[in-house]
Amino acid sequence: MRLKTFPGGIHPHDQKHYSKSATIRKYPTPNRVIIHLSQHIGAPSSPIVEVGESVLKGQVIAEPSGFVSLMQHASISGKVSKIGKFMHPTGAMSTAIEITSDGLDQMVALDDNENFMELPVESMKERIANAGICGMGGAGFPSHVKLSPPADKPIDVVVLNGVECEPYLTSDYRLMLERAEDILHGLRVIMKVTGAKKGMIGIEANKPDAIALMENLCAGRKDLEVVALKLQYPQGAEKQLIFAATGRKVPAGGLPMAVGVVVQNVGTAVAIYEAIRYQKPLIERVISVTGSVVRKPQNFLAPIGTLYSELVEACDGTSAPIGKAISGGPMMGFALPSLDAAMTKGSSGLVLMNKHEARSMEEHTCLRCARCVDICPMNLMPSMIANAVKYNDLDMAVKAGLNDCIKCGSCAYVCPAHIRLVQWIDTGKIRFAEAQRKK
């Protein structure tokens, strides 16, 4: 079978072997959780609870502060013990609500609507918004916003992202093996909400069992298609996935809806299904805790807000000193200063590397070897952007592609001079935004 793909990209070792055979384990109720107010793209949520207040599991504790914002729920029952700064999975300090468990794990009443597909679109959207769902693949765009495209942008294809192209991570893979039917329920809901006639599931070729299972379940359904994709990073990046699956190119600077496509992560699809059928808010997710120093790598179904340090302990700890702790995958994830961060709705994995794997390499001057140019999946000039930013020539940086960069990190991965290309491009983006504001 011919595998679909996109132009450019790299082939890092997938490192999935650590955790790919660990079935999803329900993580026991933690003593405390930290619910961040910024778990998504958009305005931070505003807290509606006060310190000392008792909350039930699933109760709303923060409300959206704008259209592109999100509702947040308590992921355990207990008392609000603090509202203050806590470590975010990006490594920065950010405002969050701390809940200390009462040990009861009491949940708000849920619904069970077997005829959930009969619900009108408007109430489906309402349930998705009320469940506080955002994209769970990493970027965290609020789903109710994504699923409400303007009337002049009809959607005809929904693509579910089961690519999981980041090395190490296996949370989506396990979910596809263990919750395949729920994913398809979610897909059907998203298709109904957006009015799309076609649903696709993109899965990378290193997960043949997930591809086979999905194909089995989709057999005979003309509106559903499983797309087997070549093992190539960043296959799961939105624009690359859309191109590989549908052949459509999202215009530069545009959104997928410009070509009639909506992309959702497979985990998000399950959350959406649970929100529609049970009115269950997004209070837990699957997270891979993996890497060479983790004694027993796991895929946990853990409450949002669980501390990373606790997750590592639940894997029997580490077998060697940690060199680097990465929140997310190693290509786009964040290196944490400590394990005190709490997981958010976008936390797909925690990767612990040993000192040797984490060793940094000395930065050289650019050789102009053009490897970054050859592999850039967005067809940009990474080294040229970095150089222009270095010399504060923002016009040149923009010409070389500054604003089209998706920060996938492929350029830095292949750079023999070990130039921190993504960091330079990031700096450029910040400077560009500042310059725009001044205008």
Added chain:
Amino acid sequence: MNSNEKLIVSPAPHVHDRSTVKNVMWNVVLALIPALIFATYYWGFRALLLSLTGAVTAVVCEAIIQKLRKIPVTVHDGSAFLTGLLLAFNIHAGAPIWLPIIGATFAIAIGKQVFGGLGNNPVNPALLGRAFLLASWPTQMTAGWVAVKNSAISGLNDLSRIANNLSELSPKAYELVTSATPLNVAKTLRDTTFVSEINAQAGGIDLGGRIFGSLTEMETLKSLFWGNIGGCIGEVSAFALLLGAVYLLYKNIIEWRIPLFYIGTVFVLSFIFGGIPGSGTSVMLPFFHIFSGGLMLGAFFMATDYTTTPLTKKGRIIFGIGCGLLTIVIRLVGGYPEGVSYSILFMNVLTPLIDRLTLPKAFGKVKK
């Protein structure tokens, strides 16, 4: 676990293919070893001696300059060694030993370090060194070519293929085929006065046409391919150079666009324009041109130099075509028999302009 452990915090990505500058440079040196072995086989120990002299001089020179500049000495990265080796590859095996010493010193000092070192030089340092030597010591650079295995330098080993007793028939023609490189022979035969002179000497037979025809005979092409001809050390054998080139392409160290379009352009243009009056062209003529002189060395090892060639994919195609065009212009109508090094140097200078004019459209950008 101990929460006081110091964790490394650095920007993404956190994995790398672990390629290094050092790895790249020494791999290119490795890819030149077959050519060095062939050169030593055909021209003797002196070829090896001159090559190593060039390489070592470059390394020493770079180390001294870096010490003087009070910056870290980086000669272990292999780039200076490579420059020195390539410089020596542009000198013939009969040259005096001080030639590569001066050339390599010039290449490193003026060609590279003056501009700030690796990654900053505008033109290929080895080629700049060669141009300097050719301008300053033209006699030493071009006289005294070493013939291989007691045969004619032009690779026309079996002269009876052209004419019995060529030396008696036309001393002038004999001198040409025994003392000049194949490209020199091809160029001289484009001179109609020269051709009519040797034809007259030979009593009216088309000697010029015969010699020209013999350049594209299988025997000659074989000699060119295996290196059984006269030339610079690194121009030795197309086979040995291709071996190294395949290795570099396989290791993803060089990219195919420049060599393909360079050699392709020479191939096509030499077929169209390469013939001589009276004899016309031949389907084998392109093969003569691509296996002759420094084209293989230039296309795979010099025109692919990272620093001095375009970053953009389109730019690399333009660069390759430009090099091919200039090479053919120089070979056929210029003042030198060979044009590889000057054409690459010229295109090196155009590189920043080419890059600016060929910036790619981002994925999804609408063509205007």
